[in-house]
Amino acid sequence: MLAKRIVPCLDVKDGKVVKGVQFRNHEIVGDIVPLSARYAQEGADELVFYDITASAHERVVDKSWVSRVAEQIDIPFCVAGGIKTVAQARELLAFGADKISINSPAISDPSLIERMQDEFGRQCIVIGIDSYFDAETGTYKVKQFTGDEAATKETQWYTQDWVEEVQKRGCGEIVLNVMNQDGVRQGYDIKQLSIVRSLCDVPLIASGGAGTMEHFKDVFQLARVDAALAASVFHKGIIDIGELKAYLAEQNVATRL
Amino acid sequence: MTTQPTAETVIIDTGCANLSSVRYAFERLNADVLVTDDPALIKGAKRVVLPGVGSAGAAMASLEQKSLIELIQGLTQPVLGVCLGMQMLGRLSKERGGKSEDCQCLDLVPVDIEELDSQGQPLPHMGWNQITVSNHPLFEGIEQGSYVYFVHSYRAPLSDYTLAQCDYGERFSAAIGKDNFMGVQFHPEKSAAVGAKILANFLKMNSENGA
Numbered sequence: 001m002l003a004k005r006i007v008p009c010l011d012v013k014d015g016k017v018v019k020g021v022q023f024r025n026h027e028i029v030g031d032i033v034p035l036s037a038r039y040a041q042e043g044a045d046e047l048v049f050y051d052i053t054a055s056a057h058e059r060v061v062d063k064s065w066v067s068r069v070a071e072q073i074d075i076p077f078c079v080a081g082g083i084k085t086v087a088q089a090r091e092l093l094a095f096g097a098d099k100i101s102i103n104s105p106a107i108s109d110p111s112l113i114e115r116m117q118d119e120f121g122r123q124c125i126v127i128g129i130d131s132y133f134d135a136e137t138g139t140y141k142v143k144q145f146t147g148d149e150a151a152t153k154e155t156q157w158y159t160q161d162w163v164e165e166v167q168k169r170g171c172g173e174i175v176l177n178v179m180n181q182d183g184v185r186q187g188y189d190i191k192q193l194s195i196v197r198s199l200c201d202v203p204l205i206a207s208g209g210a211g212t213m214e215h216f217k218d219v220f221q222l223a224r225v226d227a228a229l230a231a232s233v234f235h236k237g238i239i240d241i242g243e244l245k246a247y248l249a250e251q252n253v254a255t256r257l
Numbered sequence: 258m259t260t261q262p263t264a265e266t267v268i269i270d271t272g273c274a275n276l277s278s279v280r281y282a283f284e285r286l287n288a289d290v291l292v293t294d295d296p297a298l299i300k301g302a303k304r305v306v307l308p309g310v311g312s313a314g315a316a317m318a319s320l321e322q323k324s325l326i327e328l329i330q331g332l333t334q335p336v337l338g339v340c341l342g343m344q345m346l347g348r349l350s351k352e353r354g355g356k357s358e359d360c361q362c363l364d365l366v367p368v369d370i371e372e373l374d375s376q377g378q379p380l381p382h383m384g385w386n387q388i389t390v391s392n393h394p395l396f397e398g399i400e401q402g403s404y405v406y407f408v409h410s411y412r413a414p415l416s417d418y419t420l421a422q423c424d425y426g427e428r429f430s431a432a433i434g435k436d437n438f439m440g441v442q443f444h445p446e447k448s449a450a451v452g453a454k455i456l457a458n459f460l461k462m463n464s465e466n467g468a
Contacts, residue, residue: 002382002425003384003385045384046384071281074447074450074453076408094276098278121312122410123383123408123410124275124408173381202379203379203383204379256385
C-alpha cells in the first residue's frame with residue numbers, strides 16, 4: 001500500500017536552516033546537510049527546503065547546497081524559493097533536486113506552471129499555497145510573498161479556485177500551508193484540508209500546525225492527505241520521526257517503517 | 258597528457274534533467290561511474306544505466322538527436338532503465354505529450370506503456386509503495402513488501418516480462434526485463450537502503466553472469 005509520507009521542512013535562509021513563529025522572528029536551527037542526513041536516517045520519507053527569503057528579495061536560492069544534499073541523502077527532496085524561470089528549474093533539477101516547488105512566482109505568472117510542466121513533466125512540479133482563513137468574510141484566501149513580512153500581500157485568489165487552477169495548468173503535487181496554524185502547534189486545519197482534498201486530484205501535502213503525534217494521525221485519517229509536512233516539532237526534538245512512524249503504524253496509517 | 262575517461266558503469270546522458278541523482282547513488286556505493294553520451298564509452302562499459310524523467314516523447318527525441326537509439330538497441334551488457342528509462346525499453350508509450358500518435362520506444366521489452374488506472378486515487382502515483390519481487394538477481398536479498406519510491410502516471414502492465422509488481426488502483430510492473438535489458442519503474446537512487454541494495458545487485462552483473 002502507498003505509505004503516508006512524513007516530510008520535515010527545512011526553511012533555509014542564508015544557507016542555514018531557520019524557523020520562525022508564524023513566519024516571523026527567524027532563529028537558526030542548524031546546518032542543511034547534517035540536518036538532512038539526520039532526518040533521512042530517522043525515517044523521513046522526503047524533505048522540503050524552502051528558501052524563505054528568496055521570492056521577496058528578487059533572488060534565487062544559493063544552489064551549492066542542493067548538490068551537497070543530493071550527494072549525501074538517498075530519499076527524495078524538493079527545493080523551493082524564488083524559482084521564476086524554466087532555466088532556474090532545470091539547474092536545480094540538474095543539481096539533484098527531485099522536485100521544485102513554486103509559490104509566489106506562479107501567482108504572478110500562472111503560465112509558468114504550464115511551461116515547466118511541458119519541459120520537465122508534472123511529476124516534479126509542486127505548487128506551494130499559503131492559505132489563510134479570513135474571519136471577516138469566512139473564506140479561505142491565498143497570500144503571496146510570505147517569506148518577508150513587509151512584502152507579504154493578499155491576492156485575488158480564493159484558495160479553492162487557485163487549487164483548481166494550478167491543477168488545470170499541470171502541477172503534480174500541492175503543498176497547502178495554512179498560515180493561521182503555522183508554528184503554533186495547535187494541529188493541522190482539518191476542515192480546510194478536507195475541503196481542498198475533495199478538489200485535489202494530485203497528491204496533497206498538509207503544512208502548518210503540527211504539534212503532537214495525534215495531529216499527524218488526524219490529518220491522515222480525517223483529511224486524507226498524502227503527506228504531512230512539519231518543521232519545529234522535528235527541529236526542536238518535540239517529536240521523534242521514528243516514534244511518530246511507529247505510532248502511526250499502530251493507528252493503522254500505512255507507514256514506511 | 259589527458260586520457261579519455263572510461264568507467265565500468267556508464268549512465269547515458271539522455272539530456273533530461275536529474276541525471277546527477279543516479280550518479281550520486283552509484284558513487285555512494287563506491288562504483289566507478291560516468292555520465293556520458295559518447296557512443297564508444299557506452300559500448301565499452303561493463304554495464305549501462307538509462308535514466309530519464311519527463312515525458313517519453315521528449316526523452317526519445319533526445320536519444321534520436323544524439324543518434325543513440327540503434328546503439329542502445331545493440332548493447333549486449335546488462336542495461337538498467339530507471340523510471341522513464343524503463344518505459345523507454347518498451348515497444349511504445351501512450352504518453353503522447355500533445356502529439357497525435359503514440360510514442361515509439363526502443364522495443365527491447367515487448368510491452369506497451371499505458372496510463373496507470375489508479376481507481377480515482379491521486380495521480381501521479383507519488384511516494385513510497387511496496388513491491389513484490391521475483392527471484393531475478395536484481396532483487397536478491399530484497400524482502401517481499403519492501404518500500405521503494407515511485408513517481409509516475411504511466412506504467413507497464415503485468416506480463417511475462419514482469420520482474421517485480423506494485424499495486425496502486427491496479428497491479429502493474431514495478432520492474433520489467435528481457436535478456437540483458439531490465440528496468441525499474443521506481444527510483445532506486447531515492448529509495449534509501451532498499452534502493453541502494455538493488456543498485457548494488459546491478460553492479461554485480463556483467464556480460465558473463467548478466468540478467
